[in-house]
Amino acid sequence: MRACVTGAAGFIGSTLSCELVRQGHTVTGVDSFTDYYDPSVKRENVADLLKSHAFELVEADLIDAPLPEVFADVDVVFHLAGQPGVRGSWANGFAPYVDLNVLATQRVLEAATVCGTGRVVYASSSSVYGNAVAYPCHEDDLPRPYSPYGVTKLAGEHLARLYASNLGLSTVSLRYFTVFGPRQRPEMAMSQLIEAGLTGRPFPMFAAPGTLRDFTFVDDVVHATIAAGLTPDLQPGTVLNVAGGAPATMVELIDLVGDLLDEPVLVQDQPVCAGDVLRTGGDSTRARHLLGWKPAVSLRQGLARQIEWRLLQHSAPTPIRIHSAHVIDLTEVEVSA
Numbered sequence: 001m002r003a004c005v006t007g008a009a010g011f012i013g014s015t016l017s018c019e020l021v022r023q024g025h026t027v028t029g030v031d032s033f034t035d036y037y038d039p040s041v042k043r044e045n046v047a048d049l050l051k052s053h054a055f056e057l058v059e060a061d062l063i064d065a066p067l068p069e070v071f072a073d074v075d076v077v078f079h080l081a082g083q084p085g086v087r088g089s090w091a092n093g094f095a096p097y098v099d100l101n102v103l104a105t106q107r108v109l110e111a112a113t114v115c116g117t118g119r120v121v122y123a124s125s126s127s128v129y130g131n132a133v134a135y136p137c138h139e140d141d142l143p144r145p146y147s148p149y150g151v152t153k154l155a156g157e158h159l160a161r162l163y164a165s166n167l168g169l170s171t172v173s174l175r176y177f178t179v180f181g182p183r184q185r186p187e188m189a190m191s192q193l194i195e196a197g198l199t200g201r202p203f204p205m206f207a208a209p210g211t212l213r214d215f216t217f218v219d220d221v222v223h224a225t226i227a228a229g230l231t232p233d234l235q236p237g238t239v240l241n242v243a244g245g246a247p248a249t250m251v252e253l254i255d256l257v258g259d260l261l262d263e264p265v266l267v268q269d270q271p272v273c274a275g276d277v278l279r280t281g282g283d284s285t286r287a288r289h290l291l292g293w294k295p296a297v298s299l300r301q302g303l304a305r306q307i308e309w310r311l312l313q314h315s316a317p318t319p320i321r322i323h324s325a326h327v328i329d330l331t332e333v334e335v336s337a
């Protein structure tokens with residue numbers, strides 16, 4: 001397959017690109033290296049990929065890039081570029097969310113239609129559900145986002161659906177539930193918790209202690225995403241949950257990181273953020289039926305891998321012994337995957 005991955009330098013996009021190349025596919029990555037977080041982290045994410053002949057990077061903004069040229073001969077577009085995060089999407093922060101999540105998505109769908117691209121896989125989010133009436137959430141539940149970010153991700157989904165129903169473009173929207181693992185964005189809770197545990201600085205907790213999240217390991221997300229790109233005969237406009245399926249509270253997460261690091265993590269309570277839902281939880285039965293996908297990596301296993309990756313990327317400020325129920329072979333930790 002000839003694939004295009006938008007957001008190829010980001011957390012999930014770079015992991016997806018590595019796996020596609022590893023499987024023998026050819027990948028054109030598009031990324032504008034936004035400053036939502038330190039762009040040098042993203043440069044590091046693609047450093048190994050750039051050594052591969054099967055990967056080409058187009059450094060461009062989807063808002064004005066010549067997308068029909070980029071998508072020419074591409075079989076599947078994996079559209080992961082976007083402005084993530086709930087907190088920044090309020091007030092003046094909203095405009096870039098509209099640009100990068102709505103306008104950019106419309107340009108991707110339009111160009112894919114013009115080019116006759118075989119499929120567009122769109123990275124949607126559990127945030128489209130908001131505070132749901134019942135859990136776990138099913139794809140046909142009425143989505144009611146609780147943050148401006150969620151509104152923009154849902155708008156992208158609606159665009160994908162209507163390009164499918166009106167213009168016959170084969171689109172699949174995947175609702176990712178809190179993704180974690182190596183390369184996780186530095187502002188996300190697990191990254192921050194691990195840093196807090198390693199440095200002894202307190203973890204700034206912006207959520208209520210009982211806040212529940214359905215965490216999904218990045219390799220599982222990547223496998224679902226590739227399956228969504230390759231599975232034939234999916235109904236155009238299909239929407240699928242991609243959820244780890246074993247939600248944990250913030251308190252459980254803090255304890256787990258402390259246990260894995262063999263160091264208690266100090267917590268500093270912060271005001272709860274507007275737009276943060278109390279709970280996420282997704283039913284992935286449809287993804288199992290249509291894609292043959294199910295999550296394979298537990299929260300504990302995945303967190304241990306994220307910690308191992310963090311320690312391999314940067315030298316730890318203090319000697320830390322990882323305490324895990326699972327034996328981790330360092331030679332098997334995928335630093336660049």
Ligand code: NAD
Pocket residue numbers: 006007008009010011012013030031032033034036042060061062063079080081082083084085100104123124125126153175176177178179180185
């Ligand atoms: P990320 O910020 O690490 O990656 C996004 C990448 O897109 C960045 O490298 C950024 O530079 C690039 N980008 C943004 N706008 C662009 C534009 N207009 N043109 C070109 N490049 C652009 O984020 P991530 O965590 O890897 O998330 C990837 C996608 O998955 C996002 O669309 C996000 O909304 C969605 N998602 C992520 C999670 C999660 O837990 N990480 C959960 C649900 C949904």
